[in-house]
Amino acid sequence: MDQQTLLDEVVGSEYKYGFTSDIEQELLPKGLSEDVVRFISARKNEPEWMLEWRLKAYQQWKTMKEPTWPNVDYPPVDFQDIIYWAAPKKKPELNSLDEVDPELLATFEKLGIPLEEQKVLAGVAVDVVFDSVSVKTTFQDKLAELGIIFCPISEALENHPELVRQYIGSVVPPNDNFYAALNSAVFSDGSFVYIPKGVRCPIELSTYFRINARNSGQFERTLIIADEGSYVSYLEGCTAPQRDENQLHAAVVELVAHDRAEIKYSTVQNWFPGDKDGKGGIYNFVTKRGICAGVDSKISWTQVETGSAITWKYPSVVLKGDNSIGEFYSVAVTNNKQQADTGTKMIHIGRNTRSRIVSKGISAGVSQNSYRGLVKVLPVAQGARNFSQCDSLLIGDACGAHTFPYLEVANSTATVEHEATTSKIGEDMLFYCNQRGIDTEAAVALIVNGYAREVLNQLPMEFAVEAQKLLAISLEGSVG
């Protein structure tokens, strides 16, 4: 594809983040084979065991079938029509932002993420995953002093292979599901975080993901380990350029919390949802899971999902350690023809484990929004407790909201509570706002942000503000 075609695609785009950066890229031909897996591994100078691990995952993937149970509908994905490797040709070795490719910096400007400002004002160390290779990591020194490792997973494989080997696939095994297997075989890059014993990470760790190379499926792999008594808050946010063809994204995120450790993982997801007819959006099939491995540990997922044509995502927590806590806070917006099937799984194994689920679905246009959640209490999970709140908000008459709460309770001392509501932004509410001088668009933003407040409150401050704006933007034109 030449520059002119790219430009044409960008001009006249409806999506405000719809552009393609023209940093030179190295692409592998389309298609997946053992050779492709070997190429990726070799290209990244990976140790032999990593290659073996990938190849095994690839063999398993070949025997698996795409899941069809989610309540989403899309044409079959041709896995041989995807590029599995794309890396910027010039891989820079950088010490400061000044050395970053100006094209890349311009890209961040367009995204409204001035890296420099983020860095200075918000105190956020940003590990930028630009396509497949991480280009820039900041705040390394400060974190290194505390013994915190925060780097691309490819770098971790070079410098801390024993840690990666110990934990990768320990929460989401390669054969966990079709997309996890695919990811395990071909994952490009992603972030690696290790917080040593007793260390409280002083800043919010943050990664911005971007899908940039045409047709290059993006397979991120994130691994976060919080050792005994440590704490970390991790933010993930992303936007993507407009595309004609659907883009597949199949990330895997694994979290491990040891005794008394706490991991807070927040996501604002804003990938291109497709145009009004649902054309060109991202397919987002993600496996996110954390394990509260130690006693008194805690894992909290917060997500604001506004983008993607199709979302299929269930951030889950395995509550293994006694007294451990799992939380899931979610706002999922679907508009136009978007489809989302999202929720969580809370697996109670340890004694007195607690989980809390707050899911707020918002559907507009002709979209379909499903909550799917599993609360499973094993026979050994004495005194386990769960509370689930699943709310749906409808805007207009043509959209759909569905809830599929599954309960498997095998311990009689467990307490499981489930509440669900469905409401609608009615004419009365809008008129009341109008009468107070608030126009309909602003009223929808106000009402929706109010509805989602309990979840937004879980986000770090700057992120919450961004997320509020995003909710409003993604619902523009949905009423009236």
Added chain:
Amino acid sequence: MTPLLQITNLHASIEDREILKGIDLSVNAGEVHAIMGPNGSGKSTLASVLAGREDYTVTEGSVLFNGKELMELSPEERSREGLFLAFQYPVEIPGVSTANFVKTAVNESRKHRGQEPLEPAAFLSLMRERMALVEMDPSFLQRSLNEGFSGGEKKRNEIFQMAMLDPVLAVLDETDSGLDIDALRIVASGVNALRRADNATIVITHYQRLLDHIVPDFVHVLWNGRIVKSGDKSLALELEQRGYDWLKQESAVEA
């Protein structure tokens, strides 16, 4: 003097059913008008049409507000121009705090007038001051708008918002209904405190007792979509004693 509000031969229907059948009313700055009438006579319809509710179709007539044709303005523009409606049934908005709602509303009107948004500190003290007018506890600011408020609290919240928006014309739709005598006195004294020579109030009620507290300059009786009688405050007393039937008969004879 040009009236603040000039309603001429106003007809309005809902779902092809005519509810307002030719209303004429003129309200000057500094005046308080009461509109009374039995249930179903069209009082709330009149209020909704003035505020611009889309369910109603205006089929005939005009409404001039401050010299502007009201029917050409959107509901939010009418509000920003200084028209306020205290709802008979205020809506609840879960998750949106009263403070945030009122701040958004006030800042929209300020923007309309070319003013900067108020500073948070100034805003907060203004809100506290205006809440005191209706003896509302400041803790309500943090609560979701009207959610779980008692009937009386909702009505006080309406008057609080009125005080914050400082309208040119306020239409109070049955603000007294569901209020005990103390709440009634509080709400009325709030409204009275906001009365000035350059604003006006239309009080819709079907009980005389509110008018003991908010004393009207004029009383109009709305029946079957028309104003069938107008007078001064003594008309309200007469209605209290005699009910509406004599008027119905009178206007039936006229018609």
